[in-house]
Amino acid sequence: MENVSSIYNEMNGADGSVRDHYAGYRKWLSETPPEHIARKRAEADLVFHRVGITFAVYGEESGKERLIPFDVVPRIIPAQEWKKLAAGLRQRVKALNMFLHDVYHDQDIIKAGKLPEEQILSNSQYRPEMQGVDVPGGIYAHIAGVDVVRAGEGEFYVLEDNLRVPSGVSYMLEDRRMMMRLFPELFSRYRVAPVEHYPDMLLTNLRAVAPTGIVDPTVAVLTPGAYNSAYFEHAFLAQQMGVELVEGQDLFVSDEHLYMRTTQGPQRVDVIYRRIDDDFLDPLAFRPDSMLGVPGLLQVYRAGHVTLANAIGTGVADDKSIYPYVPDMIRFYLGEEPLLNNVPTYMCRKKDDLAYVLAHLDELVVKETHGAGGYGMLIGPRASRDEIESFRQRIIAAPGQYIAQPTLALSACPTFVDEGIAPRHIDLRPFVLSGKDINMVPGGLTRVALREGSLVVNSSQGGGTKDTWILEV
Amino acid sequence: MLSRTADHLYWMARYIERAENVARMLDVNYRMSMVPQADGNLDAGWGATLSIIGLEDAFREKHEAPTMEAVLDFMVFDASNATSILSCLRMARENAHAVRGTITSEMWETTNDTWLKMRDYPRWKLAGSEIGEFFEWVKFRSHLSRGVTLGTMLRDEAFHFTRMGTFLERADATARFIDVKYHMLVEGSAPPDAAVDYYQWSALLRSVSAFEVYRKVYRDMITPVKVAELLILNDQMPRSLRTSLIEVYENLRAVSNHRTQETERRAGELQASLKFGRIEDVFARGLHEYLTQFIVRVNDLGNRISDDFLVPMTSN
Numbered sequence: 001m002e003n004v005s006s007i008y009n010e011m012n013g014a015d016g017s018v019r020d021h022y023a024g025y026r027k028w029l030s031e032t033p034p035e036h037i038a039r040k041r042a043e044a045d046l047v048f049h050r051v052g053i054t055f056a057v058y059g060e061e062s063g064k065e066r067l068i069p070f071d072v073v074p075r076i077i078p079a080q081e082w083k084k085l086a087a088g089l090r091q092r093v094k095a096l097n098m099f100l101h102d103v104y105h106d107q108d109i110i111k112a113g114k115l116p117e118e119q120i121l122s123n124s125q126y127r128p129e130m131q132g133v134d135v136p137g138g139i140y141a142h143i144a145g146v147d148v149v150r151a152g153e154g155e156f157y158v159l160e161d162n163l164r165v166p167s168g169v170s171y172m173l174e175d176r177r178m179m180m181r182l183f184p185e186l187f188s189r190y191r192v193a194p195v196e197h198y199p200d201m202l203l204t205n206l207r208a209v210a211p212t213g214i215v216d217p218t219v220a221v222l223t224p225g226a227y228n229s230a231y232f233e234h235a236f237l238a239q240q241m242g243v244e245l246v247e248g249q250d251l252f253v254s255d256e257h258l259y260m261r262t263t264q265g266p267q268r269v270d271v272i273y274r275r276i277d278d279d280f281l282d283p284l285a286f287r288p289d290s291m292l293g294v295p296g297l298l299q300v301y302r303a304g305h306v307t308l309a310n311a312i313g314t315g316v317a318d319d320k321s322i323y324p325y326v327p328d329m330i331r332f333y334l335g336e337e338p339l340l341n342n343v344p345t346y347m348c349r350k351k352d353d354l355a356y357v358l359a360h361l362d363e364l365v366v367k368e369t370h371g372a373g374g375y376g377m378l379i380g381p382r383a384s385r386d387e388i389e390s391f392r393q394r395i396i397a398a399p400g401q402y403i404a405q406p407t408l409a410l411s412a413c414p415t416f417v418d419e420g421i422a423p424r425h426i427d428l429r430p431f432v433l434s435g436k437d438i439n440m441v442p443g444g445l446t447r448v449a450l451r452e453g454s455l456v457v458n459s460s461q462g463g464g465t466k467d468t469w470i471l472e473v
Numbered sequence: 474m475l476s477r478t479a480d481h482l483y484w485m486a487r488y489i490e491r492a493e494n495v496a497r498m499l500d501v502n503y504r505m506s507m508v509p510q511a512d513g514n515l516d517a518g519w520g521a522t523l524s525i526i527g528l529e530d531a532f533r534e535k536h537e538a539p540t541m542e543a544v545l546d547f548m549v550f551d552a553s554n555a556t557s558i559l560s561c562l563r564m565a566r567e568n569a570h571a572v573r574g575t576i577t578s579e580m581w582e583t584t585n586d587t588w589l590k591m592r593d594y595p596r597w598k599l600a601g602s603e604i605g606e607f608f609e610w611v612k613f614r615s616h617l618s619r620g621v622t623l624g625t626m627l628r629d630e631a632f633h634f635t636r637m638g639t640f641l642e643r644a645d646a647t648a649r650f651i652d653v654k655y656h657m658l659v660e661g662s663a664p665p666d667a668a669v670d671y672y673q674w675s676a677l678l679r680s681v682s683a684f685e686v687y688r689k690v691y692r693d694m695i696t697p698v699k700v701a702e703l704l705i706l707n708d709q710m711p712r713s714l715r716t717s718l719i720e721v722y723e724n725l726r727a728v729s730n731h732r733t734q735e736t737e738r739r740a741g742e743l744q745a746s747l748k749f750g751r752i753e754d755v756f757a758r759g760l761h762e763y764l765t766q767f768i769v770r771v772n773d774l775g776n777r778i779s780d781d782f783l784v785p786m787t788s789n
Contacts, residue, residue, distance in 0.1 A: 049589070050582050226571045239574035250475050261476045263630060263782040264730050 008152050008411040009423055021078045024189050040182040044070055069464035071415045075446040082470045088339035093144050093432045096317050098333040100140035104130045114328050125315030133302050135311050136209045142309035144432040150411040157341045161318040165275050168445040169431050170233035175467040191472040193442035199240035205435030209307050210270045217270035220244045224276050224292045234275050253296035258306045271307045278312050321369035348399035357404040361388045364404040381407055415448055425449045427457050442470035478572050479634040480783035485568035486638030492561035493615035494646035498522055500608040501680030519544040525653035545599055562591045577625040587614040633724040644717035644771050651704050652764040681712045702752040715747040736777040743770050
């Protein structure tokens with residue numbers, strides 16, 4: 001079991017003292033009557049319900065929606081720390097975009113021997129259809145939602161890069177709106193960097209990557225529809241950017257161009273911010289049973305008559321088997337040392353790594369390279385002897401399909417729970433936008449695992465969210 | 474704008490208006506049931522309400538006699554009845570949900586909140602004295618929803634399609650109101666009774682919020698012909714057929730495109746017939762025939778609007 005005292009607490013130091021950047025909040029908390037906060041928490045619930053900031057739960061009765069629990073204790077990050085984090089994120093996303101361009105063009109990184117060819121070409125996320133296709137500005141991952149955790153003072157690790165269709169940014173924005181509504185007095189005590197301009201920044205980025213020659217591009221958000229779990233976010237972003245929210249049925253291809261059906265007849269679409277996975281985009285090219293996509297879209301895309309954000313085939317760069325190579329990508333493409341840590345990863349297909357993993361199964365987290373959502377995973381410190389032994393056999397049988405990482409001690413942040421305020425594990429997902437430049441708003445979505453001791457922050461498994469404050473001074 | 478978006482807006486508005494009109498219809502019956510009258514007439518009133526919306530058969534499949542309790546249950550809470558207030562408010566909310574990026578947040582919150590309250594509305598309240606309060610509530614949620622539309626929405630295409638939905642639905646409903654009540658009141662077999670007559674006519678006027686309006690316009694006793702004139706031809710009465718068609722026509726013109734000439738012509742023609750029509754001619758032809766014909770023409774407009782702008786109904 002984890003050692004509680006070794007976990008980094010965002011608010012309190014190991015000796016129980018309050019960290020400087022939380023001092024003002026702590027003071028406010030001690031001066032504010034608990035009934036006041038209780039009332040505000042109830043108000044938040046009510047408003048979230050009325051506004052319909054909900055997510056649909058798969059497998060439950062259709063149309064059923066739940067609230068993601070919102071916690072009123074903010075996650076505060078000092079300016080200096082954010083500055084370093086932001087620089088690291090820029091560097092990382094820049095290298096990932098260069099990597100994607102390289103993968104789908106000359107594959108220099110393979111030729112240089114930095115990355116084995118089969119790791120890319122046999123990857124299920126690699127899209128041969130994209131080979132040789134030029135995308136505007138050479139940008140593939142226009143929106144990246146990089147998951148970062150803190151293990152100690154100034155010690156950030158990237159867990160996942162999320163370059164396909166990362167979600168959660170609407171919660172970042174709504175959580176801020178909610179905090180300002182509930183506790184305006186806090187915002188006069190703290191200089192919290194604003195995040196509200198995210199939709200503007202996103203629109204500017206999307207317009208900047210329109211096909212060449214389009215002066216006033218038409219942008220649209222493509223959603224799978226109202227029953228998708230993230231539909232609220234799709235609608236929210238379209239509305240905030242003032243662009244159409246379209247479904248596959250609203251679009252059609254004619255003469256190698258993409259159009260939407262409007263009350264005034266067909267209208268050209270130049271940039272699609274798509275919130276649909278590659279597999280469902282075009283039934284003629286990918287899954288033929290997809291009702292969500294647009295027949296012929298890939299052809300228009302390859303002809304350069306529409307921009308998709310993110311591009312097709314970005315999944316090859318955020319796969320678990322590629323993740324260990326990101327630091328090498330940064331060195332290879334940028335000639336720089338990585339600013340953010342990768343979690344050390346043992347690749348069982350390497351002989352030395354395999355030996356180490358087999359000898360330390362009780363300390364490591366073992367993951368399938370293509371697994372997702374915690375499926376096919378072994379958490380060594382919490383597994384029984386039998387589980388470890390059966391996993392050992394599976395690894396020996398197919399070492400190439402497994403990676404292993406040390407168990408990280410995620411930092412914890414004080415959070416309202418049934419018994420009062422107690423520390424709960426958190427992560428952070430900042431959203432990095434790439435267009436002409438790389439931009440991000442200071443902040444991100446902080447997710448919190450509400451169950452005691454739990455490291456799972458996913459909203460589908462009882463996770464909640466917090467407002468994230470980047471301080472300006 | 475997207476055809477699908479226009480479609481959702483149009484239906485959102487129609488369902489809200491429909492919920493209001495169902496409430497008005499039930500309310501007027503409820504009021505009439507308090508007027509002393511011959512036994513058996515009570516259930517006849519509830520039965521007539523069902524026939525005006527064409528739901529008599531669907532009702533008979535589930536219930537026997539059209540008692541107040543049975544009709545209220547069927548028309549308010551029955552989720553399997555697509556015209557119940559519950560279903561209308563759910564459909565309004567689902568349509569709004571699909572275009573929440575296009576409507577203002579006030580509109581969305583109003584529609585969502587109405588649905589959440591309706592979903593959780595305690596059934597027992599409809600058995601007692603709070604029944605009138607419930608109908609008031611439905612009407613006021615509809616008022617609120619129109620008010621929020623007028624007060625917050627940009628006067629663009631989205632607005633025009635929303636308004637078109639409201640007024641097409643209203644034209645249809647008001648025509649049916651007059652038809653059924655007129656039938657019951659004038660062609661009923663009961664011997665004329667001045668007091669009952671007065672209460673029934675005033676109940677009809679009240680059901681379309683026109684009682685005070687009638688007094689203001691005519692300063693006279695209540696007669697069937699004048700009631701019909703007010704509800705059909707008056708261009709100042711906000712729920713009349715004429716006002717509804719003026720709104721349909723104006724909003725249609727605001728969004729016209731190259732395919733819509735014929736639809737505009739038909740809307741204009743119907744509007745003009747109300748503008749230049751005389752109530753004497755309507756009665757000479759037969760009020761029931763007139764209203765039946767009107768309802769057919771309104772439905773034709775609805776179909777044409779769907780085909781011209783929206784997601785054609787045949788593809789659904």
